[in-house]
Amino acid sequence: MPITTTDQKKRVLSGMRPTGKLHLGNYMGALANWVRLQHEYECYFFIADWHALTTDYADPSRIKQNTLDVALDWLAAGLDPERCTIFIQSHVPQHAELHLLFSMLTPLGWLERVPTYKEQMENLTTKDLTTYGFLGYPLLQSADILLYQADYVPVGQDQVAHVELTREVARRFNSMYKSSILSEPESLLTPTPKLPGTDGRKMSKSYGNTIGLSESPMAVATKIHRMSTNGQRMTPSDPGDPDLCPVGDLHKIFSSAEVIAQTQEGCRKASLPCEWCKIEAGHSVVAITDPFHEKRQRYEARIDETWEMLREQSRKAAARAEETMLPVRAAMGITHELGAVRRYFGLTAQEREKLYHLEDCEDWLAVASDQRTIFLRDYWVNNLVSRDARLSQEANRVFTTLEREIEEPYLTAKKKRVLVTAAVEEPDGWHFRIPARSYEIWTLLCWKRPEDDLYDFVLPQNVYAQAFAQAKRLLRKNEQIHLRVRQHGDKWQLQFVDLNRPEVSNGANIAPEVEFIDITEYLRNYRPLL
Numbered sequence: 108m109p110i111t112t113t114d115q116k117k118r119v120l121s122g123m124r125p126t127g128k129l130h131l132g133n134y135m136g137a138l139a140n141w142v143r144l145q146h147e148y149e150c151y152f153f154i155a156d157w158h159a160l161t162t163d164y165a166d167p168s169r170i171k172q173n174t175l176d177v178a179l180d181w182l183a184a185g186l187d188p189e190r191c192t193i194f195i196q197s198h199v200p201q202h203a204e205l206h207l208l209f210s211m212l213t214p215l216g217w218l219e220r221v222p223t224y225k226e227q228m229e230n231l232t233t234k235d236l237t238t239y240g241f242l243g244y245p246l247l248q249s250a251d252i253l254l255y256q257a258d259y260v261p262v263g264q265d266q267v268a269h270v271e272l273t274r275e276v277a278r279r280f281n282s283m284y285k286s287s288i289l290s291e292p293e294s295l296l297t298p299t300p301k302l303p304g305t306d307g308r309k310m311s312k313s314y315g316n317t318i319g320l321s322e323s324p325m326a327v328a329t330k331i332h333r334m335s336t337n338g339q340r341m342t343p344s345d346p347g348d349p350d351l352c353p354v355g356d357l358h359k360i361f362s363s364a365e366v367i368a369q370t371q372e373g374c375r376k377a378s379l380p381c382e383w384c385k386i387e388a389g390h391s392v393v394a395i396t397d398p399f400h401e402k403r404q405r406y407e408a409r410i411d412e413t414w415e416m417l418r419e420q421s422r423k424a425a426a427r428a429e430e431t432m433l434p435v436r437a438a439m440g441i442t443h444e445l446g447a448v449r450r451y452f453g454l455t456a457q458e459r460e461k462l463y464h465l466e467d468c469e470d471w472l473a474v475a476s477d478q479r480t481i482f483l484r485d486y487w488v489n490n491l492v493s494r495d496a497r498l499s500q501e502a503n504r505v506f507t508t509l510e511r512e513i514e515e516p517y518l519t520a521k522k523k524r525v526l527v528t529a530a531v532e533e534p535d536g537w538h539f540r541i542p543a544r545s546y547e548i549w550t551l552l553c554w555k556r557p558e559d560d561l562y563d564f565v566l567p568q569n570v571y572a573q574a575f576a577q578a579k580r581l582l583r584k585n586e587q588i589h590l591r592v593r594q595h596g597d598k599w600q601l602q603f604v605d606l607n608r609p610e611v612s613n614g615a616n617i618a619p620e621v622e623f624i625d626i627t628e629y630l631r632n633y634r635p636l637l
């Protein structure tokens with residue numbers, strides 16, 4: 108069940124490894140886009156310090172400082188903690204917890220096949236990457252993303268495979284635990300202009316050719332002044348080609364149309380010296396970096412406050428992460444609530460033994476009020492209703508994904524099959540999806556809030572069979588048929604409705620011959636233990 112928050116903004120999440128101060132390439136390739144996104148989406152941006160350890164575990168001495176360097180540059184470049192959540196991955200332990208849980212269900216082959224895995228193994232030869240943590244790198248990333256139920260993940264091309272893995276993990280989790288807790292994210296590809304470093308190659312920390320995002324104007328201007336022209340205009344009277352010159356590329360990204368036209372002409376006609384062109388490029392770049400430089404200095408001067416702010420933001424992120432962890436833990440059997448298990452331990456050994464042996468039970472409904480069934484319902488409630496249902500209150504009207512088919516060990520002597528489904532109350536009652544086939548027993552759990560009352564109905568097939576068959580016929584014609592339960596005075600009624608027809612809200616039937624079915628007598632007075 109996708110968890111919705113009060114405002115309906117889509118969620119964006121992305122992270123960076125703490126590699127130290129950022130450069131213009133990082134800005135153009137990611138950060139500038141993030142700064143824009145924070146105005147439109149509910150954004151989570153974090154520093155992936157655990158990811159850094161997957162390759163730098165042997166020498167973690169720079170991790171903390173690098174983390175701060177990245178955070179300071181984010182703030183300097185305009186990520187605003189009032190508009191987005193900026194945090195440190197390792198301050199939100201749920202990332203590690205979800206990664207661990209995912210590791211239980213992720214096939215090794217999925218991780219071995221991720222393209223970055225082999226590539227990095229081959230390229231980073233100075234490090235021993237034959238570790239468990241490095242193999243799990245993309246799975247930790249999946250946990251990062253799914254923990255916040257992100258809709259979009261802004262990343263570069265190299266990370267798309269990781270988002271794809273994330274989608275597969277979400278699908279596997281949902282199908283394995285019959286849930287729809289995790290929603291599949293999409294990559295938001297960030298277009299990256301070709302940004303040259305000072306030596307003309309792609310700007311990259313490993314080439315040592317970067318221009319820092321928050322360097323002083325003097326430092327930026329000096330670096331640009333010393334830039335390579337790619338061997339052009341060896342003497343001032345030689346004409347050049349700005350399309351072949353890294354300084355020309357800088358202009359294209361950072362300068363105004365006039366300056367571009369002017370410098371290109373000056374280059375082609377050899378009417379302006381390279382010197383002049385570089386000074387102009389310096390001006391254009393400094394116009395961007397100078398405000399960052401100043402802002403960064405202000406944050407550095409209050410480093411304790413900045414750190415406290417990051418910790419505060421991490422607490423905010425952890426609260427959101429915990430919302431996801433609650434149903435995830437429940438799905439995997441490790442909720443922190445004692446729940447119905449309490450009742451189980453209240454039974455004697457013989458009573459417990461009996462719970463699983465329904466062979467003597469000819470008629471399911473006859474046992475519907477005895478100890479055994481109470482136990483079963485505890486189980487359903489804890490597995491179908493509890494956390495998901497509580498969290499999904501603002502979602503659209505269809506709550507019927509909480510369902511479980513029960514065959515073992517709850518089969519009766521006649522091998523009856525039981526379906527248990529749960530729904531949360533909406534203005535016109537409780538809606539349930541029509542299952543693919545008919546069941547001998549269909550249990551409907553109707554959850555009412557904010558009172559948190561649970562009404563459960565254990566319906567034998569003959570109660571709903573006729574209407575069900577009719578509904579199935581309509582379903583084949585592609586109509587939106589739902590089962591609806593409503594409370595009418597002191598009666599409870601069941602009805603198959605067509606969601607596409609506006610008269611639904613008036614309680615009209617899909618077809619005149621389908622009556623309301625009175626199910627009041629099937630209501631059990633059940634008090635869940637949560």
Ligand code: TRP
Pocket residue numbers: 120121122123124155158247248251252260261262266
């Ligand atoms: N692997 C990403 C990178 O190297 C960093 C990262 C970690 C990330 N977790 C993430 C990016 C989650 C997006 C979403 O750039």
